[in-house]
Amino acid sequence: MNEKEILFQSIKDFSTPKMLKYALFPFIISIIIMYIIFFTVAGMGVEQLGTMHVESSQTTMHGGIPHTENIEAELEGSAIMKFLMSYTITSWLATFLIYVIGGFLTIYLSVFVAVIIIGFLTPLILKELRLRHYKDVDMIGHSNLISAIFLAIKYSAVMILLFFLLIPFYFVPLLNIVAxxxxxxxFFHKMLTFDVSSSICTKEEAKQIAFFNKNNIRLKTLLLYLISLVPFAIFFGAIFFVIYLGHTYFLEVRKIRALSPSLAQDLQA
Known part of the structure; x- marks a missing residue:
């Protein structure tokens, strides 16, 4: 099966009633979580436009002795903020920028949330895929809940570290988009490939597929990641991502086991 056939077959599988039913779960949960976060953060940002915290110190000389006086105040509607929020256009622009930035961050956070949620549905999706197309390929798997949680924490930590290490590049036009x-x-690549491979392959098979198909799999996950950046695409597309990558792993495992008949017999036994 070539890439074009895999893509069309994935779209067909995704369009089945059972897969569409699975797609509703991450959609509903993600929407609820993201709307709460989005409006909470954006609302706090708009509220901050009307207040300003001021701290200052003043030193005066009395009889040759210096006296320092600290002033700390919370100004409601300071001159600048009052000006911005008192005119319709500037008020609208300020609010618009906050919601645009909030929406931008929401898209990225939605990818993170959806990837976590889809991890719980991946085994069910792949079992359905096996029943439809790969009854000759046993789903062995090589993971458990503890290792999955550990890797999720590990990948999250590396992701956060990368965010900080790449800060200097965020100020370079065009390069900042990549950075x-x-x-x-x-995080998206690691979690998605782990969820799929750990449900189908043995650890050795997963390593072999990752080694010989590294560029192919990375190209696919990159394409899926770019699709996920389209607003709301990740909410419905997460199931499709698992199906598409699942076909790839099922086909590769079938090849590996066909080349090792003794291994296939041991698995069936």
Whole structure:
């Protein structure tokens, strides 16, 4: 099966009633979580436009002795903020910028949330895929809940570290677009390939597929990641991502086991 056939077959599988039913779960959960976060953060940003915290100190001389006086105040509607929020256009622009930035961050956070949620549905999706197309390929798997949680924490930590290490590049035009996406793509790629491979392959098979098909798999996950940046695409597309990558792993495992008949017999036994 070539890449074009895999893509069309994945779209067909995704369009089945059972897969569409699975797609509703991450959609509903993700939407609820993201709307709460988005409006909470954006609302706090708008509220901050009307207040300003001021701290200052003043030193005066009395009889040759210096006296320092600290002043700390919370100004409601300071001159600048009052000006911005008192005119319709500037008020609208300020609010618009906050919601645009909030929406931008929401898209990235939605990818993170959806990837975590889809991890719980991956085994069910792949079992359905096996029943439809790969009954000759046993799903062995090589993971458990503890290792999955450990790797999720590990990948999250690396992602956060990358965010900080790449900060200097965020101020370089064009390059900042690539730099800001590298950490999240790393997490997306690692979690998606782990969820799929750990449900189908043995650890040795997963390593073999990762070694010989490294560029092919990275190209696919990169394409899927770019699709996920389209607003709301990740909410429905997460199931499709698992199906598409699942076909790749099932086909590769079939090849590996066909070349090792003794291994296939041991697995069936």
């Amino acid at each position: 800001i996406n590298i950490p999240l793509y790393y």
